[in-house]
Amino acid sequence: MRRRLTFSHRKIPYTSPHFLGVIGLSGMSILILCGDAPGLSYTHKVEGQVSLAGAKPGRDLAPEGIKITAEQIKEVRNAISKGESVIQLNVREHDGKSFKIDVKTEQIVPLNSGNSRNKLRVEKPAVSNPSKPLPASCSIYQATDLLAQGIPVRNRTVPLNTGAESRSPASPPSTTDPLSLIQDIASNVPASELLRGAELAHASNEHHSQDDQKHVAEAYRSSSPSELQARLEQAHESLNEAANAMDSPTLTALDPGDKARFKNMYLNAADKAQIAAQTLRASRTPAGLPALAVPSENPLTQFLSQGAQNTSLPNALSTVKNMLGLGGSDVKSDSIPAKANSNDGLVNRQILFHGLPQDQANQVAAKLHFAEPLQVPFGEGKTQAIKLLHNGYLFGSLKTGMDCSSFVSSLLPADVRKTKFTTLDFRVMWLYARTGTFPQEGQYSRERRELIKQTSSAFIPINLEMGDHLGPGDILVYRMPSVLDGHVFIVKQYHPESLTVDTIEASQSAGTLRERTVQLSVDPITAPVRFFRPGYFALRLKPVDNRACMYKETKKVGL
Amino acid sequence: MTPKARFLCALIVIIHSASAVFAVEINHERLRMANTFQSPKEVVQYYCSRDAQGFVWSGLLDLERSAFTLWKSVPQFETFYIARKYDVGQPERIGHDNNHVQIEVKYDLIGSGDMNGARAPASQKNYSVVFELMRIGGVWKIQSPEPGSLPPVLLESQVKAGQKE
Numbered sequence: 001m002r003r004r005l006t007f008s009h010r011k012i013p014y015t016s017p018h019f020l021g022v023i024g025l026s027g028m029s030i031l032i033l034c035g036d037a038p039g040l041s042y043t044h045k046v047e048g049q050v051s052l053a054g055a056k057p058g059r060d061l062a063p064e065g066i067k068i069t070a071e072q073i074k075e076v077r078n079a080i081s082k083g084e085s086v087i088q089l090n091v092r093e094h095d096g097k098s099f100k101i102d103v104k105t106e107q108i109v110p111l112n113s114g115n116s117r118n119k120l121r122v123e124k125p126a127v128s129n130p131s132k133p134l135p136a137s138c139s140i141y142q143a144t145d146l147l148a149q150g151i152p153v154r155n156r157t158v159p160l161n162t163g164a165e166s167r168s169p170a171s172p173p174s175t176t177d178p179l180s181l182i183q184d185i186a187s188n189v190p191a192s193e194l195l196r197g198a199e200l201a202h203a204s205n206e207h208h209s210q211d212d213q214k215h216v217a218e219a220y221r222s223s224s225p226s227e228l229q230a231r232l233e234q235a236h237e238s239l240n241e242a243a244n245a246m247d248s249p250t251l252t253a254l255d256p257g258d259k260a261r262f263k264n265m266y267l268n269a270a271d272k273a274q275i276a277a278q279t280l281r282a283s284r285t286p287a288g289l290p291a292l293a294v295p296s297e298n299p300l301t302q303f304l305s306q307g308a309q310n311t312s313l314p315n316a317l318s319t320v321k322n323m324l325g326l327g328g329s330d331v332k333s334d335s336i337p338a339k340a341n342s343n344d345g346l347v348n349r350q351i352l353f354h355g356l357p358q359d360q361a362n363q364v365a366a367k368l369h370f371a372e373p374l375q376v377p378f379g380e381g382k383t384q385a386i387k388l389l390h391n392g393y394l395f396g397s398l399k400t401g402m403d404c405s406s407f408v409s410s411l412l413p414a415d416v417r418k419t420k421f422t423t424l425d426f427r428v429m430w431l432y433a434r435t436g437t438f439p440q441e442g443q444y445s446r447e448r449r450e451l452i453k454q455t456s457s458a459f460i461p462i463n464l465e466m467g468d469h470l471g472p473g474d475i476l477v478y479r480m481p482s483v484l485d486g487h488v489f490i491v492k493q494y495h496p497e498s499l500t501v502d503t504i505e506a507s508q509s510a511g512t513l514r515e516r517t518v519q520l521s522v523d524p525i526t527a528p529v530r531f532f533r534p535g536y537f538a539l540r541l542k543p544v545d546n547r548a549c550m551y552k553e554t555k556k557v558g559l
Numbered sequence: 560m561t562p563k564a565r566f567l568c569a570l571i572v573i574i575h576s577a578s579a580v581f582a583v584e585i586n587h588e589r590l591r592m593a594n595t596f597q598s599p600k601e602v603v604q605y606y607c608s609r610d611a612q613g614f615v616w617s618g619l620l621d622l623e624r625s626a627f628t629l630w631k632s633v634p635q636f637e638t639f640y641i642a643r644k645y646d647v648g649q650p651e652r653i654g655h656d657n658n659h660v661q662i663e664v665k666y667d668l669i670g671s672g673d674m675n676g677a678r679a680p681a682s683q684k685n686y687s688v689v690f691e692l693m694r695i696g697g698v699w700k701i702q703s704p705e706p707g708s709l710p711p712v713l714l715e716s717q718v719k720a721g722q723k724e
Contacts, residue, residue, distance in 0.1 A: 509616060
């Protein structure tokens, strides 16, 4: 029996994210997503079948008993492309007015649901309606999970992935409707600006580290080999002292995680300085003397055994300069110098900085972006002022760094950015936005509680486990109630088929801003059902509701 | 130069070097910039030793990654496992290829946590990692597991409980 499949939507004000209608199929589901305005929810109803009106977002709307095979999908698409049949979207406003929109062939993709359904065919509509292009914001989304429904990146189509039929890349949906474009731009501005800010901060972070590297390296531009060797040996001792200082319980300015991280960084730098100094020393060994006898278990032999002791001074100098990223015309190497904002780059910078005489070090430190002043205790109640060089990340931010929470807080719009929000704050906002109840967690003062409540109204809570999808500019938070700390990311792109998300974050272990792909599920990608890792949730800045565009579009279709 | 002068110079050089080596230093597995290990077990022992002392968690250096592994990236984890001890097994040849071996490292886990003091008990006490190594150009390097599936494992003695102040 031929049936006509129609979709309809009702406008509801800002109560839910965009919503999808799904046709259940044999082993596959067709997913059509239209998110052309905030607050819209879509249901679909198959004539003669159970109505799913009122179904909640994120739930599979595949009607019971509906099944379509891969061959039938192909048949449907061919029929539509030839104009023999049509799948229509019924758009119904609150005032009861409605209009139909024809779904294009490239806007139909299979969704691997794993469920079996009865057959469904698309029939030629009895009434010929003028074909209207879907609003530009209607997109097609492919998901491999029954519950993985939500809002995709706007205006993006995902090609078929059945393997059972040949396919060509889907053509991008039409974006020629200026009103839809304006509407999309207006509604996407907050999230787009947040993501753009994160990308700029990332680029700026790299630039600052490069600047710092140049300032420190400049002090070594005209160093002789003997001077360089002396500085490296001084750096070795100074870095070991700095590593010891990180173990001091009275050093409270730094977070314990950062103390451990910098201690290891200082140790690495001290080892590398020693190797570099030994390389130069061995090359300057007076002729005729026996090679330096070093036990084989000494890590330095790994360099000396390569013939460093027989290396000429110019070669040794070139090798050491390359090791430290000093460059120069006398450096002969095919290796790529370490990036300034990498751990390797920071180790090199630390070696060079700690090898400088005190007065020169003070002059260089004044020019550095990422140099945190610290008072380090060194016994008998005395303290020593040092400059802690870093790549942008310091837990608690301090004066010159930032952590993940302050990074994200700094990107919020001015009217939202009242203070630095922690991951606990974000979690409470999410819960309050969803439930309307302020959770009794932690110690919140009345003022802070009111600020959290007020700020939460600027966000849409995204529930991954209910099928909501992440979008660019979303704030992804990891926070478990039982854990003291969490983490927060800025979403660049979400991959629902693999449950991974490309993010920008301020990472403690990396010590800088970086891009990273986060896996939201530990289940293998081939598993029939994949669960989200607990503790992840997201917040989306509310779109701008441009009622002028909505009104004009409504008027355009004669409603 | 007379033999006596030559001996004095050598003595000065040796003493200077020894003093540089034995200056105030924290006992740790020293950074190696080149892979001169002759056996694959030494490579795994070096990696596990560095890992146990937190050098993988705090950021494996790129020069180590290229010298001792075939990875394109480094492990990036904010949290880590905590072990009481670990044992590096013997290399086992994979198939008939003398340049491809695997080595199992067994850990006695006591929990997981982060450097800010958060701790959770271990879901499994016995945890093992099978490293696969390949010999390329006469040098053994770690091929697998991939860095994304190799969380750091620190020794209990290296992790201070309740570090959060």
